[in-house]
Amino acid sequence: MTGQIGAPAERLLTPPVVRDRDALAAARDRLPGPVAVVMTMGALHAGHAALLRQARARAASVIATIFVNPLQFAPTEDLDRYPRTLKADLEICVREQVDLVFAPTAAVMYPAGPPQVRVQPGPRGEILEGAFRPGFFGGVLTVVSKLLHLTAPDVTFFGEKDYQQLMMVRQLVTDLSMDIEVVGVPIVREPDGLALSSRNAYLSPRERRSGLALSAALRAGVAASGQGPVAVLAAATAVLAAESTVDVDYCELTDPSLGPPPAKGPARLLIAAKVGATRLIDNTALKLGR
Numbered sequence: 001m002t003g004q005i006g007a008p009a010e011r012l013l014t015p016p017v018v019r020d021r022d023a024l025a026a027a028r029d030r031l032p033g034p035v036a037v038v039m040t041m042g043a044l045h046a047g048h049a050a051l052l053r054q055a056r057a058r059a060a061s062v063i064a065t066i067f068v069n070p071l072q073f074a075p076t077e078d079l080d081r082y083p084r085t086l087k088a089d090l091e092i093c094v095r096e097q098v099d100l101v102f103a104p105t106a107a108v109m110y111p112a113g114p115p116q117v118r119v120q121p122g123p124r125g126e127i128l129e130g131a132f133r134p135g136f137f138g139g140v141l142t143v144v145s146k147l148l149h150l151t152a153p154d155v156t157f158f159g160e161k162d163y164q165q166l167m168m169v170r171q172l173v174t175d176l177s178m179d180i181e182v183v184g185v186p187i188v189r190e191p192d193g194l195a196l197s198s199r200n201a202y203l204s205p206r207e208r209r210s211g212l213a214l215s216a217a218l219r220a221g222v223a224a225s226g227q228g229p230v231a232v233l234a235a236a237t238a239v240l241a242a243e244s245t246v247d248v249d250y251c252e253l254t255d256p257s258l259g260p261p262p263a264k265g266p267a268r269l270l271i272a273a274k275v276g277a278t279r280l281i282d283n284t285a286l287k288l289g290r
């Protein structure tokens with residue numbers, strides 16, 4: 001089927017875009033190693049660009065995947081209205097010197113419909129995001145496994161903005177004996193603190209202002225970290241409670257691998273909240289105690 005998309009003149013302005021497995025396999029065979037893959041759902045922004053830039057610095061060849069994976073969306077979620085901006089995405093891929101873009105359709109990824117065999121995320125996939133989005137990590141890890149299999153990278157890059165997802169992908173690669181390095185990339189923020197996210201496009205100006213409560217709560221938590229876990233949670237929840245339009249799903253403190261928080265030492269503070277119809281997540285590292 002199709003190899004590259006676009007008219008010949010446009011091809012010069014975009015990296016090669018492949019849309020099916022055969023075209024991907026042929027293009028992948030020609031890429032010099034080591035190969036890096038950056039997986040995305042498109043609507044690319046500076047957070048994605050940071051992943052692509054790190055990939056560019058680390059590998060001889062960079063593949064970006066763009067696929068809004070239906071398997072990780074609950075029926076009540078935003079699959080249909082998720083932003084799809086392929087043309088602008090390809091411009092970012094050119095700027096970040098991506099060598100190959102894999103942008104499959106759902107029929108290419110799931111030719112027989114939703115797959116019967118799926119990755120079981122295990123207990124760490126049932127807390128936090130998994131508790132509020134049942135089936136989410138099963139859908140994510142299934143598509144991540146397929147995309148790793150299809151692109152055969154040496155290294156892959158995931159953002160810390162989706163911190164639990166990064167942990168789950170590390171677990172996937174370890175537990176399923178995949179010889180692939182997983183690199184975590186720090187969160188890219190707007191100057192006022194808002195973590196970049198494709199879903200920020202849904203926010204009205206007023207909702208965007210309310211959404212700043214998440215990063216403000218994280219900063220309050222970090223400021224209180226010397227006083228220990230109780231003070232951190234009290235400080236963060238007070239900031240969130242002051243913003244009445246923010247509907248908190250969770251504000252939780254864990255250890256860096258999402259286990260129970262220590263009394264002292266490295267920890268992670270994670271928040272998810274709805275602002276209007278838009279669900280935002282954010283998190284930060286901190287060090288508890290003195």
Ligand SMILES: Nc1ncnc2c1ncn2[C@@H]1O[C@H](COP(=O)(O)OP(=O)(O)OP(=O)(O)O)[C@@H](O)[C@H]1O
Pocket residue numbers: 039040041042047048050051157158159160161162185186187188189195196197198199200
């Ligand atoms: N602000 C950010 N900083 C660092 N990495 C990011 C940021 N936003 C997204 N990423 C990473 O980019 C990769 C692809 O994410 P995705 O395409 O879902 O974008 P997103 O902005 O997280 O979208 P959404 O709004 O759906 O959460 C993931 O590894 C994600 O963690």
Ligand SMILES: CC(C)(CO)[C@@H](O)C(=O)[O-]
Pocket residue numbers: 039040041067069072140143144162165
């Ligand atoms: C990893 C991913 C591309 C799988 O669909 C998605 O969950 C995302 O964009 O973070």
Ligand code: BAL
Pocket residue numbers: 072162165
């Ligand atoms: N950003 C992770 C993918 C999702 O929220 O569906």
